[in-house]
Amino acid sequence: METPERHRPKKFWGQHFLRDANLARKIVRSVTVPSPRLVVEIGPGEGILTERLLATCEHYVGVEIDRDLADRLEQRFGHLSHFRLLVQDVLEVSFTELVRQAGLPNAALVGNLPYNITSPILFKLFEANPPFQQAVFMVQKEVAQRMVAPPGNKTYGLLSVYCRLFARVELLFTVPPAVFFPPPQVQSAVVRLNFPSPLAARIQNRTLLDRVLHQAFQHRRKMLRNSLSPLLPSRLLSKLNIDLRLRPEQLSVEQWLDLTEQIQQLKNLDQGNGANSLSD
Known part of the structure; x- marks a missing residue:
């Protein structure tokens, strides 16, 4: 059951909360890493994805910077033995260490990424060979288009190169502003990155x-x-x-x-x- 309590979004953290349960299910179904698997969620927020991700994995780690939201998530899911929450800035988290600690053969990274730090998160993921088999992200549509842009395209740039270097990237579907609270000023899109790319070995x-x-x-x-x-x-x-x-x-x-x-x-x-x- 969805919690009736509503959190007041904090603009300085770029908080826009997904409020569409059908879309949440569609995003979770887009994670195709086989079991047993670890799922790491960036910015679980109000928990609309968290609830559904917990039903699909053997171990879950959420990374939430907002203490108010973290307390609500702990109250809602803390009784589950495979639930773990880090109250931390995701840019300071070692993804490699999280995967190592879980000790599971498969791992996925999921998140409705804050638009103001999407690029830093992606470049952090590409700092070393990503320890995940897959990542499914909601990002600004413009960023998604840059991620999948081919050479010669006007949106092809540094992010495009790194995405193609380390992953096979798919733009799965677009998401309208109306499914968020508060609605962002831009369209969003869900992308899936499958690791590794054969190019990384070169x-x-x-x-x-x-x-x-x-x-x-x-x-x-x-x-x-x-x-x-x-x-x-x-x-x-x-x-x-x-x-x-x-x-x-x-x-x-x-x-x-x-x-x-x-x-x-x-x-x-x-x-x-x-x-x-x-x-x-």
């Missing part, structure tokens, strides 16, 4: 890859010869086997991996020759 130097991508997309309208110039002197930049007139949004993930490998090889060769002329 990463040889993650630090360099991150640097190349951030440097390039920081100047996404510039040609590669300009956006990559802080990383390589011109005498080495010209040796790259790629059209330097291309712009960052025109390269596929495979091309970014290949480009990073080339940069690493040129760096090794240059240092081996004692020139030591590449930027640190």
Whole structure:
């Protein structure tokens, strides 16, 4: 039974609570990781997903920053042996440690992500190889479109590359503002990320890859010869086997991996020759 009590949403945490039970069931059905499984929920809020997720998993961990909401969740679900709640900022949580502690072979990450910290949460997930088999998120529709955007699309950017690098991403369905309280000013969408992506195994130097991508997309309208110039002197930049007139949004993930490998090889060769002329 849904609790009759209503929490006053806090704007500074970007709280918009889902109030549609049918949509909640549809989101939970989108989690297809087999049992036995751990489910980690980001921002359980009023518990509309929590109630249904608890019925589908062997172990549940919710991460809720709002103490008022956390108290209500504990009162409602605390009697369940497989329920655990962390009153914490999700950006400070170790996903890897949560999965390790659960000791289950399968794990999923679920959440109606606060729109003001969606990108930080996603990039946190991509900091290392995600320890989950799947993630199902509600996000702003514009963000969902960026997550699934192909190369050459106007919305293809840094987030698109990282999503394709670490996961196989699907935009499942859109969600209107009217199903939330308070209604947001934007449309939402539910996305599913399946881990791992076969491309992740190709990463040889993650630090360099991150640097190349951030440097390039920081100047996404510039040609590669300009956006990559802080990383390589011109005498080495010209040796790259790629059209330097291309712009960052025109390269596929495979091309970014290949480009990073080339940069690493040129760096090794240059240092081996004692020139030591590449930027640190």
